[in-house]
Amino acid sequence: MTATPAHTALWPAPHASGAVTATVHVPGSKSVTNRALVLAALAAEPGWLRRPLRSRDTLLMAGALRAMGVGIEETVSSSSAVTGGLVSGEAWRVIPSGLHGPATVDVGNAGTVMRFLPPVAALADGPIRFDGDPRSYERPLTGVIDALRVLGARIDDDGRGALPLTVHGGGALDGGPVEIDASSSSQFVSALLLSGARFNQGVEVRHVGGPLPSMPHIRMTVDMLRSAGAQVDTPEAGGEPNVWRVTPGALLGRDLTVEPDLSNAQPFLAAALITGGTVTIPDWPAHTTQPGDALREIFTEMGGSCELTEQGLVLTGSGSVHGLDVDLSEVGELTPGIAAVAALADSPSTLRGVAHLRLHETDRLAALTKEINGLGGDVTETADGLHIRPRRLHGGVFHTYDDHRMATAGAVIGLAVDGVQIENVATTAKTLPDFPELWTGMLGN
Numbered sequence: 001m002t003a004t005p006a007h008t009a010l011w012p013a014p015h016a017s018g019a020v021t022a023t024v025h026v027p028g029s030k031s032v033t034n035r036a037l038v039l040a041a042l043a044a045e046p047g048w049l050r051r052p053l054r055s056r057d058t059l060l061m062a063g064a065l066r067a068m069g070v071g072i073e074e075t076v077s078s079s080s081a082v083t084g085g086l087v088s089g090e091a092w093r094v095i096p097s098g099l100h101g102p103a104t105v106d107v108g109n110a111g112t113v114m115r116f117l118p119p120v121a122a123l124a125d126g127p128i129r130f131d132g133d134p135r136s137y138e139r140p141l142t143g144v145i146d147a148l149r150v151l152g153a154r155i156d157d158d159g160r161g162a163l164p165l166t167v168h169g170g171g172a173l174d175g176g177p178v179e180i181d182a183s184s185s186s187q188f189v190s191a192l193l194l195s196g197a198r199f200n201q202g203v204e205v206r207h208v209g210g211p212l213p214s215m216p217h218i219r220m221t222v223d224m225l226r227s228a229g230a231q232v233d234t235p236e237a238g239g240e241p242n243v244w245r246v247t248p249g250a251l252l253g254r255d256l257t258v259e260p261d262l263s264n265a266q267p268f269l270a271a272a273l274i275t276g277g278t279v280t281i282p283d284w285p286a287h288t289t290q291p292g293d294a295l296r297e298i299f300t301e302m303g304g305s306c307e308l309t310e311q312g313l314v315l316t317g318s319g320s321v322h323g324l325d326v327d328l329s330e331v332g333e334l335t336p337g338i339a340a341v342a343a344l345a346d347s348p349s350t351l352r353g354v355a356h357l358r359l360h361e362t363d364r365l366a367a368l369t370k371e372i373n374g375l376g377g378d379v380t381e382t383a384d385g386l387h388i389r390p391r392r393l394h395g396g397v398f399h400t401y402d403d404h405r406m407a408t409a410g411a412v413i414g415l416a417v418d419g420v421q422i423e424n425v426a427t428t429a430k431t432l433p434d435f436p437e438l439w440t441g442m443l444g445n
């Protein structure tokens with residue numbers, strides 16, 4: 001008998017028999033880990049990354065940087081301790097070196113890898129070939145490719161402005177001013193800023209076009225650049241609207257401890273919300289640029305109450321869940337989890353401002369509509385989001401379309417609805433490889 005391929009395997013989502021009460025240690029942030037790796041690789045001296053996320057997206061980033069000559073060593077510090085199933089104290093030591101090709105980069109389906117690394121490759125000496133999962137060919141990349149060409153890079157692609165492509169690095173890049181339309185992904189702006197300090201003239205990125213999504217992620221880029229010693233001018237700091245400038249200069253090697261991934265805390269917090277239980281997430285930062293911090297407000301509006309304590313963030317469900325009308329453009333990656341909770345609420349919801357989710361891991365608006373409706377729900381797509389009218393749901397297969405956040409959204413519904421089976425729960429490995437174990441651990445199994 002042949003084994004069932006992972007992508008067709010069905011995972012029976014556990015049904016909660018009562019209020020969920022648990023403390024869940026959530027692994028490190030994907031967005032912080034991948035920015036930290038890039039900045040450390042471009043620094044003038046070695047640096048440390050403590051409690052980095054080890055998941056498909058971050059291992060692809062580390063592998064790509066290694067292929068270009070960067071040293072990334074695994075270490076376990078003497079303070080190593082096992083907490084809640086997670087090993088803390090583990091670190092990556094990043095040793096920058098002259099970036100070079102020839103090299104091949106597998107981006108998988110990681111937006112951060114496919115967008116943040118072409119500018120790094122333009123600084124390398126030699127050709128760097130980029131390829132990835134079939135879906136990566138469909139995700140927008142023109143903003144980065146066209147900008148790099150304006151800034152002096154030579155890039156061969158098939159003319160679609162997408163993967164696969166080869167960046168013919170010349171060992172340095174002129175840099176300077178460039179206009180891009182980043183309305184399809186904030187990662188275009190982050191990508192150019194992250195490498196900008198190493199361009200001969202730095203970089204000035206001017207966004208022209210529709211509204212920019214995911215602004216907290218751009219603030220995360222700016223914050224982390226500043227912590228690495230870069231001088232960055234931003235619209236917030238009294239600069240021109242939609243213009244960011246990075247001054248050329250060396251970056252410092254840092255010793256950085258990665259915060260837990262607050263967007264990946266979402267399904268666990270949702271478990272408390274929908275079962276009227278209490279879930280604590282240790283190490284929730286008091287100040288952060290992570291968009292997941294918005295869950296405190298969003299899940300409070302949906303019926304929970306949140307308290308930041310010495311133990312971490314504590315969310316307690318009230319036993320009822322309310323719908324909401326909300327613009328999620330700043331926090332788009334939270335949409336699948338919010339849609340799952342909204343499908344279980346006592347009133348309708350409208351989620352707005354997230355048209356760009358059609359070009360994420362999958363078309364998330366179509367996928368959420370189809371899968372929630374497949375369980376008996378009543379969801380319709382709007383031009384820029386979803387309208388969700390809660391109905392009594394029933395069991396069935398919840399397809400995930402190789403999208404980690406579809407899998408975790410399905411698990412949230414499964415807590416409240418008996419008989420939900422998640423197809424390919426292993427896709428959570430993109431950012432949260434331990435999800436099934438953390439989920440059953442939360443339920444005390």
Ligand SMILES: O=C(O)C1=C[C@@H](OP(=O)(O)O)[C@@H](O)[C@H](O)C1
Nearest residue numbers: 031185186187213214217332333
């Ligand atoms: O820069 C980042 O780390 C991210 C930015 C956002 O991308 P978009 O602006 O393309 O939505 C977000 O959705 C993604 O999960 C991570």
Ligand SMILES: C=C(OP(=O)(O)O)C(=O)O
Nearest residue numbers: 109110111112333360361
């Ligand atoms: C959109 C996401 O990922 P990526 O970094 O691949 O864009 C996400 O994690 O929700």
